[in-house]
Structures are given as structure tokens and as C-alpha cells.
Amino acid sequence: MHSSINQIPGDAADRHSTPDQFVADALDRPEVLGWSPERALSGGIYGFNSIDPRSRSFNLVRGxxxxxxxxRNMRLVGVVSATPNVGKSFVAANISASLSRDPQIRTYAVDLDLRRGSLSSQFGIIPENGLNEYLAGGGRFETYLLDGEALTIIPTRGGMVHSAELLASARARGMFQAMRRSNPDYLFVCDLPPVFANDDAVATMAYLDAYILVSEEGLTTEREIKDSVEALGRQKLAGVVLNKFKGGVLSDGYGVESYYATGYGAERDD
Ligand SMILES: Nc1ncnc2c1ncn2[C@@H]1O[C@H](COP(=O)(O)OP(=O)(O)OP(=O)(O)O)[C@@H](O)[C@H]1O
Ligand SMILES: [Mg+2]
Known part of the structure; x- marks a missing residue:
């Protein structure tokens, strides 16, 4: 490889589309949303506070x-798992919060779980239009900057949408293109559905540079991890997060551990 690491499929998929100007403008000019540390805690988001020991694992992932x-000029990273309910959205929200404390970058948490999106409820956002409506051609592209934090949320409203068609649309290509062409300081953390729920996670990966695979201690099997990595591509694996790790750093032994030995960035150009 590895001349190829930056020529990711995202570029290839985007080649024949033009960046969406509405998306580009909304990324630069988000709506400011009232926000407080109390709201973060009530949503289970610890990553904003580096003194909170529960933020530690997320800070390691941030690094x-x-x-x-x-x-590697990584701009768009997905957060994914093999099966439902292992804590992807929890991890995505907390990694985004942790990243937002780096003054060099601006972080965007993008809800790409188009059917079961949960970032809006985690952050207490009631969007007028979700990402699914935008991709369907119906609504505005909405971006919400948390007041006092360098974190912008791009929510979706969920529902029984034809997510595969939406993700394959020219509008989706234009959106990802706009994200990729945005200010180089912007970094996009994308919450995804489970790999084995439908084709969406695998389809979306074509637009992303890398992914974090969330697994749950005692629940996710080695086979599921292997099959997920095979489906998503080993080259883009940025790391594995073991959630609900007993004896970990979250309260009541409800912790998070991370492993980064393989995949994206681990291989060298020479
Ligand atoms: N380490 C943790 N400590 C405490 N609560 C957690 C932890 N991980 C997940 N949770 C909680 O477990 C529930 C499920 O997590 P979450 O919604 O993040 O899973 P998910 O993988 O995104 O699910 P889905 O497949 O439905 O999208 C949520 O209520 C979340 O707050
Ligand atoms: Mg989720």
C-alpha cells in the first residue's frame, strides 16, 4: 500500500458529484444551541470534562x-458495531465531546443511523429537519453548535426511511463531498447503525476514511468482530473499543477500554 491510504474510496465515490453548497454553508454557520455541563451529564456525556475520570478512555481514543x-488526513470517522445496543451512540457522543476540547479542530457529530438516530435525544435537540429528511430532498441541512463548546451536532430524526436509497443518492454524495472539502480543521464523527442490521454501515463506509468498532464485553463474539472487520475493510479500522468493560473507568465497573494495534494508520508506507 500504502501510497493508497489517502486515496480512499470516499474520494472515488465523490468524484462525479459536486459539493453541496447548502451543506458547506451550514457547516460554517451552525445554529447555536443552549448548552450546559449539567445537560451533558444528564445525557451521559462525560467527554467534555477532562477531570472526570469517566472521560479518560475517550481521551485515549481522541489522541x-x-x-x-x-x-493520514483523516476527516470522517465512523463509529460502528456488529450488533445493536452495544453503546455506539454513547461512544460516538463521548468521543466527539472529548475531541471538541482540542482547540486546533472543530468537531461535528453526525447521526448517520438514519432509521434509529439517537444523537438528537442524547444532546436534547429537537430538529425541525433531520438528516434523513435533508437527504430525501425535503428539508434544510441543520447543524447545531453547543453553546460554549466546539462541538456541532448534525442530527437525524429516525423513522422507517429508505436509508439505503438515501445513502446512495446524489444528495448524499454531495453532502460527503462538502464535508471532505470543508475547512481542513473540521473533523466528522459519524454514528452508524450496526453492521449486521442492514447494508447501511457498509455502504456508508465508502464515504468515510476510518472507523472505530465498538464491542461489548461478554456479548460481542470474536467471530462478530472478525466478520465486521471483513465487511468494513481492515484498512480503515482505526481501533476497537471494548464498552461496558467490567472494572473499567466508568462508574460501577461500567467502563470503556480501547485497542489500537491494527488497521488504519498501523500500516506503513515503506
Ligand atoms: N459504558 C456505558 N456506561 C453507561 N451506559 C452506557 C454505556 N454504554 C452504553 N450505555 C447506555 O446503554 C444504552 C445503549 O447505548 P447506545 O444507544 O449508545 O447503543 P447503540 O450501540 O448506539 O445502540 P443502537 O444499535 O440501537 O444504535 C444507552 O442508554 C446508553 O446510554
Ligand atoms: Mg445508536
Whole structure:
């Protein structure tokens, strides 16, 4: 490889589309949303506060992602798992919060779980239009900057949408293109559905540079991890997060651990 690491499929998929100007403008000019540390805690988001021991694992992941941004120009990273309910959205929200404390970058948390999006409820946002409506051609592209934090949320409203068609649309290509062409300081953390729920996670990966695979201690099997990595591509694996790790750093042994030995960025150009 590895001349190829930056010529990711996202570029290839985007080649024949033009960046969406509405998306580009909304990324630069988000609506400011009232926000407070209390709201973060009530949504289970600890990553904003580096003194909180529960933020520690997320800070480790942040370090890894910032390194990939610097060394590999990683701009869009997905958060995914094999099966439902292992804590992807929890991890995505907390990694985004942790990243937002880096003054060099601006972080966007993008809800790409188009059917079961949960970032809006985690952050207490009631969007007028979600990402699914935007992609369907119906609504505005909405971006919400949390007041006092360098974190912008791009929510979706969920529902039984034809997510595969939406993700394959020219509008989706234009959106990802606009994200990729945006200010180089912007970094996008994308919450995804489970790999084995439908084709969406695999389809979306074509637009993304890397992914974090969330697994749950005692629940996710080695086979599921292997099959997920095979489906999503080993080259883009930025790391594995073991959630609900007993004896970990979250309260009541409800912790998070991370492993980064393989995949994206681990291989060298020489
Ligand atoms: N380490 C953790 N500590 C405390 N609560 C957690 C942890 N991980 C997940 N949770 C909680 O478990 C529930 C499920 O997590 P979450 O919604 O993030 O999972 P998910 O993988 O995104 O699910 P889905 O597949 O439905 O999208 C949420 O209420 C979340 O707050
Ligand atoms: Mg989720």
C-alpha cells in the first residue's frame, strides 16, 4: 500500500458529484444551541470534562484520532458495531465531546443511523429537519453548535426511511463531498447503525476514511468482530473499543477500554 491510504474510496465515490453548497454553508454557520455541563451529564456525556475520570478512555481514543488526522488526513470517522445496543451512540457522543476540547479542530457529530438516530435525544435537540429528511430532498441541512463548546451536532430524526436509497443518492454524495472539502480543521464523527442490521454501515463506509468498532464485553463474539472487520475493510479500522468493560473507568465497573494495534494508520508506507 500504502501510497493508497489517502486515496480512499470516499474520494472515488465523490468524484462525479459536486459539493453541496447548502451543506458547506451550514457547516460554517451552525445554529447555536443552549448548552450546559449539567445537560451533558444528564445525557451521559462525560467527554467534555477532562477531570472526570469517566472521560479518560475517550481521551485515549481522541489522541488516536488526532494522530490519524495529522498523519493520514483523516476527516470522517465512523463509529460502528456488529450488533445493536452495544453503546455506539454513547461512544460516538463521548468521543466527539472529548475531541471538541482540542482547540486546533472543530468537531461535528453526525447521526448517520438514519432509521434509529439517537444523537438528537442524547444532546436534547429537537430538529425541525433531520438528516434523513435533508437527504430525501425535503428539508434544510441543520447543524447545531453547543453553546460554549466546539462541538456541532448534525442530527437525524429516525423513522422507517429508505436509508439505503438515501445513502446512495446524489444528495448524499454531495453532502460527503462538502464535508471532505470543508475547512481542513473540521473533523466528522459519524454514528452508524450496526453492521449486521442492514447494508447501511457498509455502504456508508465508502464515504468515510476510518472507523472505530465498538464491542461489548461478554456479548460481542470474536467471530462478530472478525466478520465486521471483513465487511468494513481492515484498512480503515482505526481501533476497537471494548464498552461496558467490567472494572473499567466508568462508574460501577461500567467502563470503556480501547485497542489500537491494527488497521488504519498501523500500516506503513515503506
Ligand atoms: N459504558 C456505558 N456506561 C453507561 N451506559 C452506557 C454505556 N454504554 C452504553 N450505555 C447506555 O446503554 C444504552 C445503549 O447505548 P447506545 O444507544 O449508545 O447503543 P447503540 O450501540 O448506539 O445502540 P443502537 O444499535 O440501537 O444504535 C444507552 O442508554 C446508553 O446510554
Ligand atoms: Mg445508536
Amino acid at each position: 488516536r484520532l488526532l494522530e490519524l488526522k495529522r498523519s
